Amino acid sequence: MNKINTAYIIDDSHIYVFGLSKIIETYKLCNNLMVFEDGEKAIRHISDNLHDNTVLPEIILLDINMPIMNGWDFLNEFAKLKSNISKNITIYMISSSIDPEDLERAKSYKEVSEYIIKPISISRLKELLSAA
Amino acid sequence: METSNYMNTSGLLENASETLSLLVEGINAGVWEWNIQTGQEWWSKRFYELLGYDDQEIEATNENFLTVLLHPDERHRISQAQNNHIYHHQPYKHKIRLKHKSGSYRWFETTGQAKFDKAGNPVYMVGTAINIDQQVRNLEELERSRQLLEETQTLARVGGWEYNLARHELNWSSTMYDIFGLPNGQDVEVEEVIAHFTPDSQRTIREKFTSAYDGKTPFDLELQLITRQQKKVWVRVAGKPLNDVQGQMTGFRGTVQDIHAQKLREIQFTDSLHTISRQNNRLLDFAFIVSHNLRSHAGNLEMMLEVMKISNSEDEKNRILTFIEHISAELNQTINQLNEVIYVQQDINPEQQPIDFPEYIQLTKEALNDEIQEHQVQIVEDNLECTTITTNPSFLQSILLSLVLNAIRYRHPERSPVIRISTSLTNNRPVLTVTDNGVGMDQSKFETDLFTRYETFGASTEAKGISQYLTKSQVEALGVAIDVRAIPDSGSTYQITF
Structure with a gap:
């Protein structure tokens, strides 16, 4: 099983992001976790690093309801x-x-x-981050 | 009898008597002759035949005619008529019933002419009897149908009409007059009839009648007429073209039916259905919102408790406690807002009051200070023709917030957002116009994004979604109209008519 190198969290809820980051850190589910509070910031980061596979994530945990660029808009841009x-x-x-x-x-x-x-449980999170 | 005599005119005159007897035999009528002095009569073979008798089967006398053949009800009238003819020279032409050998009576028309001597005394009388039974029965049947139709029309409140194109002539059955509340039998003119309808219906009539006339097609319309007694009545007006033998359209024939009671039921039914489905949608929306908002708080709470377990620093645990307090406060706020949603649902006319508009623009600027600073938004107050708007204060605030946030959200990547706000009076209704210089979001997106449920604008809490839902409900409840025009790459304009 390969450990995930990079994961993105795209979510505007500070509490949720705090909790999720804490769990991922504690169980060392990935080496590098990046948090974006809206889709636009994440898209910008991806397009700045299109060919840099060491920076790009293996996994993105994407919320729907966000300001500026929501989850759906993010998916359209990502496509x-x-x-x-x-x-x-x-x-x-x-x-x-x-x-x-x-x-x-x-x-x-x-x-x-x-x-x-x-809510997403710790065991489910472990599953998701190890399956990739 | 020689055929040649029969064929040429001179022969006909030469053999007058023979011609006459041929005529008597050939004609489809009974011929009779009455010797007034003796009372003796002569009846032609066909006369007997028409009544089912063999030739000479009964004795031909005026007495037998009056007592055996003639219907008892007619005896008095006919013997009177005979006298009037032979003594007072009045014409003799009468509809009579004669008894067939089978026992049943048949209708005949009898005509005759008496011959008078030099002194003016009647000598004899000759005449014919023609079988008009079928004709009379047809007429009776026609009259019966007419009466039946009349009664049916009265019961069903259906009137019949016919319009002749060449003569510009309109004919009505009596129920038509009932439906229009006009005196029965009065002359009716097309224009006068059209004037009895509501303006909307008049337009429909003219439009549909023209296309029915041009296309020679039937029409079937539901219209509202105003009776002479000023009562509004729903009617169904149907008609189809009439053609002559050559296939040329000569006019229209149709019906007018009073469908007022049915139509009112239908309208009521549609209204209820509409209300029910609207309520249903709201209920579904509400269920999703409740689930979404409560779920996110519950999820966060659960997550914080998990994190609390794995946390090993006091500082962090204190931070988590602050978060839990925050979640608890938000949960409380959510529940309060849900109460507000229910309030809007119940109150169709949320309280409206005159609002100082510039003050609300200021409030909006203050509320969005952070966003305005971050994105260098310029809010320009253009011509505020209307400074006071009567509406629901929280609605006005949320719509201003939504529109400004929307302008930030859909800002153009190459320029900082400029939002122009102006008000005007159109048809005595205040109109708020908000124009931005963003990417020009199209209307379909507007509908799905601006007032859709649990959207979150700004870096705020999940509970914001409820205020969006509130906005949508308020727009509906306040009867406000929203119009959007988007020009890609140059911006969007929202017009809200209060």
Whole structure:
């Protein structure tokens, strides 16, 4: 099992990000964790490092509801960049929305591996970060 | 009988008597002759035949005619008529019932002419009897149908009409007059009839009638008419083109049905259905919002407790406690806001009051100070023609917040956001216009993003989603109209009509 090198958290909830980071650090689930509070900042980081596979993440934990650029907008922008990226990036959408519309919409993006409803348990997090 | 005689005119005159007897035999009528002096009669073979008798089967006398053949009800009238003819020279032409050998009566028309001597006394009388049974029965049937139609029309509140194009003539059945509340039988003109409808219906009539006329097609419309008694009534007006033998359109024929009761039920039903589905959608939205907002707090709480377990520093544990307090406060706020949502749901007309508009622009600027600083937003107050707007204060505030945040969110990457706010009066309604210089978000996106449920604008809490939901409900509840025009790459304009 290869340990994840880099993971992104894209979420605007400070509390959630704090908790998630703490768990990931404690269980050493990845070497390098990067946090973005909206999709735009993450996209900017990806497009600045398109060919640098050591900086690009293996996994993205993506929220839906965010200011400036929400999860859906992020996916649209990401899809445009994808052909320039050689690294295999797995995206999990993590939201507290149980609206079937959101679930269906997530399924329509082939970039999204899974839609996970908050809260996410420690064991589930371990699973996700080791599967990649 | 020689055919040649029959064929040429001179022969016909030469053999008048033979021609006459041929005529008598050939004609589809019974011929009779009455010797007034003796009362003896002569009836032609066909006369007997028409009544089902063999030739000469009963004795031909006026007495037998009056007592055996004639219907008892007609005896008095006909013997009177005979007298009036032979003594007072009145014309003799009457509809009578004669008894067939089978026992049933048949309708005949009998006509005759008496011959008078030099002294003016009647000598004899000759005449015919024609079987008009089928005709009379047809007429009776027609009358019966007419009455039935009339009764049906009255019961069903359906009137019939016919319009002749060449003569510009309109004919109405009596129920038509009932429906329009006009005196029965009065002459009706097309324009006068159209004037009985509501302006909307008048437009429809003219438009549909023109296309029915041009296309020679039937029409079927639901319209609202105003009776002479000023009562508004829903009617169904249907018609189809009439053609003559040559296939030329000569006019229209159709019906007008009073469907007021049905239509009111239908409208009521549609309204209820609409209300129900709207309530249903709101309920579903509400369920999602409740779930979303409570779930995120619960999730965060659970996560903080987990983290608390694995934390080994006092400092960190204290930080976690602060977070938990924060979550608890937000949870409380969420529940309060949910109460507010329910309040909006219940109160269709949330309290409205006159609001000083410039003051609210100032409030918005203050509330969004951080965002405005960060993105160097310029808010320009253009012409504020209308400084006071009567509406719900929290609605006005949330819509201003949404529009400014939206302008920041969809700002153009190459320029800093400029938001122009102006107000005007259009058709006596205050109109708020907000223009930005962003990327020009299109309207479909506007609908899904600006007022959709649990969107979060600004770096604020999850509970913001509820205020968005509140905004959507308020827009509906306040009867406000929102219009968006977006020009890609140059910006969007929102017009809110209060």
